[in-house]
Amino acid sequence: MSNMAGVRFLLAVLAIALLFAVYKQGFSGALYYDDYGNLEGLSKIVDLHSAKQFVFGGFAGPLGRPIALASFALQASGWPENSASLLFVNALIHLANATLLGLLGYMCVRLSLSLPRGKAFWVAFGAALLWAGLPLLASTSLIAIQRMTGLAALFSILGLVGFTWSYRLYASSPVRGLFCQFSLLGLGTLLAMFSKESGALTPLFALAIETLVRRDVLRSPGHWVHKLRFVVLLLALAVFLIYLSPLMRDYFSVSDVRGYSAWERLQIEQVVLWDYLRALFVPMPSLFGPFHDDYPRTVDSLSSAVAAFAWLLALVLGVWLHLSGRSRWLLFAVLWFMFGHLLESTTIQLELYFEHRNYLPMYGVCLALTVAVVSVPMVYRRVAVFSFALFVLLQWAVLLSVTSMWGQPIKAANVWAAEKPASSRAVTHAVFLELSGADENVADLNYQYIRRQRYEYTLSLLDRTIEHCPGCVSVRLQAIGYACKLNRFDEAKARLRGTVSFAAGAEKPRSVVDGLFGLRELIQEGRCGDLSGNDLLALIEALSDSQLFKINHISTRIYFLAAAVAEDLGRASERDAYLLKAEASSPVALPVLQYQLKVAMATNQLEQALKAIDRRYPFVADSKGAMTKAVLDEIKAGVLEEIAQGSTGGTQERDE
Structure with missing residues (x-):
């Protein structure tokens, strides 16, 4: 040389x-946002089979991007x-x-x-x-x-x-x-x-x-x-x-x-x-x-x-x-x-x-x-x-x-949220990092005071984004949640009812649905005062009329949530109607079937459970998700066993 x-x-x-x-x-x-959405399956990799499922189960693009996912699978430990x-x-x-x-x-x-x-x-x-x-x-x-x-x-x-x-x-x-x-x-x-x-x-x-x-x-x-x-x-x-x-x-x-x-x-x-x-x-x-x-x-x-x-x-x-x-x-x-x-x-x-x-x-x-x-x-x-x-x-x-x-995540998040006040992703990221690691169950008075200050600051960040992006429904839902945590119940109710008027133009439906699930939890725990499932259902109904929320996987989740809220309110027929809508949106969504089976088992309507399973068989041939023919067969066998045990129990009672 x-x-x-x-x-x-x-x-x-x-x-x-x-x-x-x-x-x-x-x-x-x-x-960041897409990191969690695409790589959450890393936590499920425990053997070669689960690794193959992760590598070939990608959804980021039409080809699945298996080579890139394989490189991530090699680093699954510690995710x-x-x-x-x-x-x-x-x-x-x-x-x-x-x-x-x-x-x-x-x-x-x-x-x-x-x-x-x-x-x-x-x-x-x-x-x-x-x-x-x-x-x-x-x-x-x-x-x-x-x-x-x-x-x-x-x-x-x-x-x-x-x-x-x-x-x-x-x-x-x-x-x-x-x-x-x-x-x-x-x-x-x-x-x-x-x-x-x-x-x-x-x-x-x-x-x-x-x-x-x-x-x-x-x-x-x-x-x-x-x-x-x-x-x-x-x-x-x-x-x-x-x-x-x-x-x-x-x-x-x-x-x-x-x-x-x-x-x-x-x-x-x-x-x-x-x-x-x-x-x-x-x-x-x-x-x-x-x-x-x-x-x-x-x-x-x-x-x-x-x-x-x-x-x-x-x-x-x-x-x-x-x-x-x-x-x-x-x-x-x-x-x-x-x-x-x-x-x-x-x-x-x-x-x-x-x-x-x-x-x-x-x-x-x-x-x-x-x-x-x-x-x-x-x-x-x-x-x-x-x-x-x-x-x-x-x-x-x-x-x-x-x-x-x-390399300074919290500082960077706050800078990005300030520089991009109309970005719902920027403020959501800042809120996530600001509150990460906070334990809401700690009873120490000093800690509660600090936590309240953090909630106040978080709410101010969210309101700044709402001011620049009035139609950011996902940000509005987060703000409602923090108003509840600050015990501002009247404000939370007013915010929720005001959000209904922006439902038609709501964007980022996945984030909105996540926010709805979180708000339902707060209502269930009684942390939103007299804010009830009725208020939440009114928003869900308004969102379900929006074009973005008619995408199959989104409408499935929103109807699933509506069914859960209806059940919270004790409205069984309304719950079942929402579950049928969720099924129609995505027949191969396993959680919807599991919810229907849970209801059928609880009410001893085992024939209805079998019908719900049988309705899925025509759709599982092309399914790449968790619902397969083998899974349906296994679930059906369990229901048939329940029916058989019920029949046996009835015969024994008559003999006695």
Whole structure:
């Protein structure tokens, strides 16, 4: 190894070590909303069978993401207290991705520019250094569940490295080169997809790389093999464009889940993408955090039109520069960024804004920016390099600020709640951390005084969010609960009745239902004064008319809760009617069947129990949940045994 090669290797190692040290500041951070929802099954892993159930029972995406879940299953011990070790592995994946992108960037630069190896290294190193230190990407490593994003990127990059390396094979055998390129790219794509579905975009990144290839790199550039490679990659793009087009989805129907149409989302996302770039070039710490559910759901026509025109202009300019032979890099950056956002930032009805969506898409911008620095005329080169170095230092300094903040969970939660008063997730997270560990049963007077102060502070946080987000029903329900805990019973009743008027526009139905269950417990315990199940049922009825609460798994839970409240009130017929509604929403929901069986057994209506079981059999064939044919058979056998024992008991009584 030459002296310069040794220096370059040492610099790379030092950069990786420094990156790890910066991210280490965030390892003591908290778990977040999707972490609990997707990883709660870790606590149930006790053997190989339960591990397989966790790995192949994922619901975060249509493919289940088993590879990512398998990586979590290896760390099941200690959940949920082992969050630091989860984030440690996330950071290692980020380090690996930064290293691989450095290699990929080096090969891309060699394909596009006639640079010596040393200079190509510095370009690739600079791009990887910039990308790895972007605070915009911090949430990918510091939110445990976003390992799915990092792991998918790892396999995508490996596939792209293999694809790019295989260009060298064309000189000796174009067919062998083509076979190796698509074999390695296909393998990387498949592994990425089963980590997270956005991994399917890997061939489109390969198409962006294809724009960089110099004709002199390939032997016989007009050979049919080269044309076939380009056509296949274009076909992959065509598949995605058709999948996202009005041919495959209704652009103008409003989503029951999100409350906006695909066309409206597309208009909003055109602006969102520029917001992402603004966060890259003007990295203010306040821009970065885990909560963006307060992002505006509407955008004015002028802003959308300007954003769309700006993207079109960037694309046309990139094509012109490429075709005129001036530079391929603007087109590469635009294509790489757009391709990377094609699934999550267009017409698929996901939430509007998440930082982690930029994890791979932002690399093309970083690499093109680094190439632009070395392409500056020699007279200005030093100024350009110095400015770029300052820009990288700024990114890393902000990243350190961000990771340090994330590593202080309570402080971070309060800052995020203050900076985003309209975010129900931010305030819910702050409340959860503020009260975690509090024991409500402690009778010490000093402790009760401190606890009351904490409740007062919590209620003030919730009210601040309600002021900025009147329709945040889940936050309103939390506020009702704390009003009860503070013995403000009249206030709690007024709050609950006032919440009914916002039921039609309620969002985040899962959080709302969780809040309803918690409020029912308080009412059952007599901690809400004369607030009764009747008040709760009035809100439930209002919510059940809302479109968002007609989603099967949500309506099942809300009707299940309504049945329990009706039973609390002693209304058996009303309870049974709600249970039938819950069954109709989701026939394979095991808790609903168990509730019906409990009622039937308690009232000695065993025939009704059998009918409830038999109604489920037609639905269990396609069920992936807890209710299976074997489970139904076992339950039915138990009911039949009860019936038999009852008959035997009756015969014995007659004999006596």
